[in-house]
C-alpha cells in the first residue's frame with residue numbers, strides 16, 4: 001500500500017508486552033519521554049481516541065496530531081480526526097514518516113503496514129489491561145539497542161530497541 005515512507009510504531013512495553021492499565025501508561029520514565037519526544041518532534045503522530053483522552057497535554061506540541069475514532073462528528077481541538085485507517089493514509093500521503101503512538105487497537109491496525117518499530121522494553125512485570133500485538137520477530141531485524149540502567153528518576157531498567165522490517169522476496 002505504501003512502500004516509500006516509514007510507518008513507525010513506537011511503544012513502551014513491559015516483560016509481557018503490557019502497554020497500559022485503566023487508560024494510563026505503565027510507569028513514569030522521563031528518559032523514555034525524552035526519547036519519544038526527540039523521535040517524534042516535527043513529525044505526524046497517529047493515535048486512538050482513548051490514547052488522546054489519556055494525554056496530560058494535548059495536542060502533543062510541535063507535532064501533527066491525528067486521532068482515529070469511529071465517531072463521525074467528533075472534533076478535537078488541536079487534532080485531526082479520521083474514521084478509518086485508509087483516510088489517515090490518504091491524508092498523510094506526503095508525510096515521510098508516520099509515528100503510530102498507540103494504543104493497543106491502533107498498533108494492531110498499523111502493525112501489518114509498519115516497517116519500523118521503536119520499542120522501549122521495560123524489564124519488569126506490570127498489571128495491564130492492554131497489550132502490544134504479537135510480533136513475529138523473524139520478520140524484523142534489530143538495528144539498534146541501548147540499555148539504560150535504573151536510577152532515582154527512572155526507577156526501572158529498560159532497553160531502547162529499534163527494529164526494521166526484513167525485506168521480503170516476492
Ligand SMILES: NC(=O)c1ccc[n+]([C@@H]2O[C@H](COP(=O)([O-])OP(=O)(O)OC[C@H]3O[C@@H](n4cnc5c(N)ncnc54)[C@H](OP(=O)(O)O)[C@@H]3O)[C@@H](O)[C@H]2O)c1
Pocket residue numbers: 010011012013018019020021022023024025026047048049050051052054068069070071082083084085101102103104105106107109130
Ligand atoms: N505503552 C505505550 O507505549 C502506550 C502508548 C499509547 C497508549 N498506551 C495505553 O494504551 C491504552 C489505550 O489503548 P486502547 O487500545 O484501549 O485504545 P486506543 O487504541 O488508544 O483507542 C481506541 C479507540 O480508537 C478508535 N478506533 C479503534 N479502532 C478503530 C477503527 N478501526 N476505526 C475507527 N476508529 C477506531 C475508537 O475510538 P472511538 O471510541 O472514539 O470510536 C476506539 O475506542 C491506555 O492504557 C494507554 O495508556 C500505551
